[in-house]
Amino acid sequence: MEILIYGTVNSFKLILIAFGFTLVYGVSRLPNFAHGAIFVFTGFIAWIMMHKLNLPLLPAALLSLAGAALVGVLIYQVILKRIRGMNMNEIIATYAIGVAMIETFRWLGFKGTTFTLPVLFEGMLFIGDVPIDYQRLMVVTVGLVMLVAVWIFTKFTRTGLALRGIAQDERAAMMLGIDSDMTATLAMALGSAMSGLAALMIFPLGSIVVEAGYNTLIFALAVCMVGGIGSWGGTVLAAFVLGFLQVITVTYLATHFQMVVTLGAIIATLIIKPSGFFGKHKELEERV
Amino acid sequence: MKTGMRKERIDRGIKVRSDSIYALSSWREISYLMAPRALLVGGFLLAPLILYFFPYWQKVLLIVCIYALLSMAFDFLANYVGLVCLGGSFFVGVGGYGAALLNKYLHFSPFLSIPVAALGGAAFCTFFLLPCLPLRGVYFAIITLMYPLMMTRIIEAFELFGGTNGMMDISGFANPWVEQYFLIISTLVFLFALRRLAVEDIGLVIKGIKDNDQSVRASGINITVVKAQALFYASFLGCFAGAYLAHTYMWAGLSMFALDFSIIPIAATVVGGGGSLLGAVVGAILLVPLSEALRAFGPLRIVSYSLILTVVIVIKGEGLLNYLSRKYSQFERWVEI
Numbered sequence: 001m002e003i004l005i006y007g008t009v010n011s012f013k014l015i016l017i018a019f020g021f022t023l024v025y026g027v028s029r030l031p032n033f034a035h036g037a038i039f040v041f042t043g044f045i046a047w048i049m050m051h052k053l054n055l056p057l058l059p060a061a062l063l064s065l066a067g068a069a070l071v072g073v074l075i076y077q078v079i080l081k082r083i084r085g086m087n088m089n090e091i092i093a094t095y096a097i098g099v100a101m102i103e104t105f106r107w108l109g110f111k112g113t114t115f116t117l118p119v120l121f122e123g124m125l126f127i128g129d130v131p132i133d134y135q136r137l138m139v140v141t142v143g144l145v146m147l148v149a150v151w152i153f154t155k156f157t158r159t160g161l162a163l164r165g166i167a168q169d170e171r172a173a174m175m176l177g178i179d180s181d182m183t184a185t186l187a188m189a190l191g192s193a194m195s196g197l198a199a200l201m202i203f204p205l206g207s208i209v210v211e212a213g214y215n216t217l218i219f220a221l222a223v224c225m226v227g228g229i230g231s232w233g234g235t236v237l238a239a240f241v242l243g244f245l246q247v248i249t250v251t252y253l254a255t256h257f258q259m260v261v262t263l264g265a266i267i268a269t270l271i272i273k274p275s276g277f278f279g280k281h282k283e284l285e286e287r288v
Numbered sequence: 289m290k291t292g293m294r295k296e297r298i299d300r301g302i303k304v305r306s307d308s309i310y311a312l313s314s315w316r317e318i319s320y321l322m323a324p325r326a327l328l329v330g331g332f333l334l335a336p337l338i339l340y341f342f343p344y345w346q347k348v349l350l351i352v353c354i355y356a357l358l359s360m361a362f363d364f365l366a367n368y369v370g371l372v373c374l375g376g377s378f379f380v381g382v383g384g385y386g387a388a389l390l391n392k393y394l395h396f397s398p399f400l401s402i403p404v405a406a407l408g409g410a411a412f413c414t415f416f417l418l419p420c421l422p423l424r425g426v427y428f429a430i431i432t433l434m435y436p437l438m439m440t441r442i443i444e445a446f447e448l449f450g451g452t453n454g455m456m457d458i459s460g461f462a463n464p465w466v467e468q469y470f471l472i473i474s475t476l477v478f479l480f481a482l483r484r485l486a487v488e489d490i491g492l493v494i495k496g497i498k499d500n501d502q503s504v505r506a507s508g509i510n511i512t513v514v515k516a517q518a519l520f521y522a523s524f525l526g527c528f529a530g531a532y533l534a535h536t537y538m539w540a541g542l543s544m545f546a547l548d549f550s551i552i553p554i555a556a557t558v559v560g561g562g563g564s565l566l567g568a569v570v571g572a573i574l575l576v577p578l579s580e581a582l583r584a585f586g587p588l589r590i591v592s593y594s595l596i597l598t599v600v601i602v603i604k605g606e607g608l609l610n611y612l613s614r615k616y617s618q619f620e621r622w623v624e625i
Contacts, residue, residue, distance in 0.1 A: 031426060078602075079598060079602055082602050083601060083602060087425055087426055088366070088372050088425075088429070089558075089601050091426065091429060092554060092558065092597065092601060093597075093598050093601045093602065096555075096593075096594035096595070096597045096598045096601075097594065097598055099551075099590060099591075099594045100590070100591045100594035100595050100598070103588075103590040103591045103594070104588075104591050107585075107588050107591060218434075218437070221430060225430065254445070257441075257445055259437070259441045260438065260441045260442060260445060263434045263437055263438045263441065264438070266430065266431065266434050267420075267431055267434055267435075267438065270420065270423060270427055270430070270431045271419045271420060271431075
């Protein structure tokens with residue numbers, strides 16, 4: 001029972017973390033390796049707003065989400081736009097920017113475990129005999145709301161349909177008057193904001209540490225790889241598989257092995273079926 | 289029709305090699321061809337003597353050579369074989385731990401343990417990366433990024449080889465001159481050997497695999513074997529660097545799997561210019577002293593590093609050496625039509 005509940009919570013954490021990454025990659029084939037950095041960035045910005053500017057939680061959260069989206073837009077407009085299509089350079093450039101952001105925070109003295117965000121609702125309840133606090137329930141709720149929102153957005157709004165159009169066939173979409181750069185910017189903004197949302201949901205459970213940036217990136221990569229890069233259904237399924245796998249590992253082995261399982265999942269997936277559960281790429285394109 | 293001028297570009301490198309029977313027939317041409325190479329070799333050989341009064345920078349020179357080896361391995365894999373490998377630290381760690389184990393338990397001297405660890409480590413790395421060889425592009429990059437992380441976690445979790453403390457008391461080199469010249473000469477030998485390899489038959493096959501692996505396979509060549517061979521060469525360089533590092537620091541530990549050994553060689557290759565192996569070495573010569581000079585700034589070092597890397601990628605994608613060599617060998621002039 002405990003595994004069931006905490007596995008679900010952990011799975012939704014992973015969904016929150018990975019969905020922004022897979023959105024950006026799915027729409028415009030941009031691997032945003034600064035994803036983890038934006039995650040940490042949002043956490044620290046929210047902290048700064050609350051403790052230095054004495055803002056209440058909600059405005060601080062909204063402003064830091066806007067900040068995350070802005071960073072996403074800037075990364076696209078300043079850097080990625082110029083090197084788009086050069087796969088390797090995209091990875092190296094976004095990763096370098098991410099490292100620069102994370103290490104800047106470290107340099108500014110944001111290290112240790114003294115930085116925490118408050119939870120929205122205090123308290124806990126019991127499901128059966130398993131205690132669970134409201135923040136963890138919030139993670140699940142927000143995750144569900146986000147999934148539904150994204151689904152509605154991409155199915156029923158013009159902008160959302162444009163995103164899907166670009167994702168399916170960039171040239172055809174451009175012929176119909178959809179601006180590729182605009183959608184990529186929008187996707188980066190949305191993806192970064194989602195990363196920020198994940199940060200605001202997950203950081204109150206522990207403290208804000210810079211190392212979370214690197215771990216988040218690995219988790220996001222793991223989920224996307226196992227689910228098939230760019231496939232949204234696959235991402236959700238993979239988040240559940242990995243989420244439960246992690247909780248089971250922690251319960252029966254040790255916390256040490258959590259990362260080993262995650263990394264092992266990536267390696268195993270890439271070797272056995274590189275396109276993931278629902279990858280859209282044809283096998284031949286990746287394999288010889 | 290109006291007469292006008294047009295720009296003409298002459299490539300001296302091609303002219304020198306193709307105009308007469310041999311470039312050897314003229315002193316001017318041969319010195320033109322040899323000058324850059326002589327500058328590199330001479331510079332490397334003289335550097336320890338020049339730096340004699342700065343013992344600290346002599347150490348930096350060793351690190352330059354180690355990163356030059358790693359950058360060459362990255363450049364070779366990325367721009368010749370077409371495998372972008374983000375796992376340079378996997379090679380370093382395997383080589384380092386290998387040398388440490390050989391030295392500690394079998395009491396090999398550094399001159400024996402380094403080559404043995406390099407060969408054995410290369411075989412180890414090739415064996416473990418073998419299943420990933422069919423992958424390409426981003427997929428290969430991500431999986432190789434995962435290998436060193438995985439190794440760290442495994443060593444941590446099982447407390448292998450001294451666990452998080454690493455292995456101490458590895459014998460170092462007795463003589464600092466031997467230590468420096470052994471590494472410098474090996475670096476130069478590997479550089480020119482690898483460049484030579486690239487123009488031999490096997491090198492052509494390797495480049496063919498990068499451009500179009502299906503057509504190489506259609507020619508009846510087993511591409512997995514060739515790729516594994518290329519991977520072996522590259523990981524040999526990486527493991528050699530790692531083994532050397534273990535004996536220089538007299539220590540092998542988890543930080544040998546650290547991201548530095550993966551990121552800085554990539555940065556060096558990007559800054560120096562990929563595709564010639566020389567560019568990778570030039571990049572290492574530029575970046576490593578820079579990073580030493582920035583050491584005082586702590587974490588800011590990595591920040592400035594990353595920023596330089598990003599700026600170079602965005603502004604000058606071709607790299608420094610490719611730009612310079614174009615300027616060195618090509619002349620532009622206006623001619624009348």
